Amino acid sequence: MKKLIILGILALTFSSCSDFIEEDNLASADAESTYKTAAGFNLLVNANYSQLREIYGDDAYVFCAGTDLYAVGSGRGSEPDGLSEYTQLNSSSTDVDQLYISCYKAVRAANTALFYSDITEQTNDLNTLIGEVKYLRANAYFLLVQTYGGVGIVTEYVDYPQLSFDRDSAEEVYNLIISDLEAALNAVSTSSYNGRVNKRAVQHLLAKVYLTRAYESFADTSDFATAASYADDAIAGEALTIPFDELWFPGNEMNTETLFSVQFSESSISSDPENLGHKQGNWFGPYLGGSENVENGIVNAPWRSYTLLATDFALDLFSSDDERYNATFMTEVYMKYYDEFRVDDKSGLEIRHYYTPKWATQAEVDAYAIAHPEAQIHLWGTYAASVVSSDYQTIPAKKFDDPKAPFANGSNRVGTRDIILSRLGETYLIAAEAYLNTNPATGLDRLNAVRERAGAEPATIGEFDIDYVLDERARELFGEYHRWFDLKRTEKLVERASLHNYLIEESNFNGANGELKILRPIPQSALDLNQNKDFAQNPAYN
Structure with missing residues (x-):
């Protein structure tokens, strides 16, 4: 492995030198003495978990934008053009450095912990903690290699910046990821999930790495x-x-089907509740109002943007028997939005908006309007991203709503709910996709287990192909941070984004040298700092 410190370079680039030294001066006498104790080493491992908040806690564009399921509202809001439409995608585009920076910070935290694991107090749980850290490093590299292709491999702890570094191949990065995860598999706890990496979390990620x-x-x-x-x-x-x-x-969030998540809570962000939480609840629905929704300190509706709204295609994927539609989207909006979660008996609540599903008949719509004269009726075909024209015009997604979050605008991170990274429903779909290529009958069984829970009709072997798997992942995982990676993995990004996202033409993906803009570009700021001028940019951006 090469002795590099890309992370140190990035930390120096995107924060002040003083902040970098204060936060990461790991060679000081205090750090040396602290991390050599069992309690101090535990703090170091916990700091590795905290890095997950930086990877996943900010804007969702790098995970979701530029796909078939989400788009900015027509004439409303703004998404970064590069990530959402590909026309302006280059090495200096907004947010292309998000994962590069946050994942290399996670890598550096992991390398620091692994360095001190050799010299810290030897305890019975030390090997378990090392396994957890290796999982977290593997997760960071997995995000990097999917997003940028081959990147620089850093496995040593270095406490000073090196300004010349090399680029390793994607194959080498995958080998490191698998090595770390296999080591973690034999070390981590086999107990039920409690917020820390356990064996099932490692197995899930290994399955996804091999599938990719x-x-x-x-x-x-x-x-x-x-x-x-x-x-x-x-x-x-x-x-x-x-x-x-x-x-x-x-x-x-800590139900028995959760295999791994980024942990948040009201208490954990109480020292700075507008910046220590996350933004997952900011997306996937229309603007719902501002501070007028706060009464006596109680937030009655979240702040939302007009970005990452459901496309017509996303909404059209569901059938009337699929319980996931009403569980994913807020089809009825009460005068106080959060009454959906706060009030058990909703029979007396006034309804403000109703979004008719595609299977509703005209007679049913007319009857609803008579029963709820106060409600604004949004007819099917009028509330997807491409036709939004006013507040509440687009159907809200409710999966990530957080009634405990304080009110703040879109620049703040206020979410207190855990961000679910791995859960059993996705594990079944990973198995389905893998078996599609080896044993389709078994793969269909795994997929239909997901549909059965949703109350949906089982798929047939004649329907079972990669497009059906992607459609099922859309229904099951809408809004979860997987979609760009799903389309990129299955080589369906260009086809599906250009077919189903009203802002994207197939030609938008045309890059330099006859290459398609599939991988994101290596951030220009990292290239500028690198004194090794042989570090190649991805070919579509040269």
């Missing part, structure tokens, strides 16, 4: 089979039994 590598030119011929095996290990015979609406009810 299976599409690469350097894939091993057994990658799909290995992915299926790890997914089944993570499933561990557990059925999907929690109703979908309960799965996403605020406060139920």
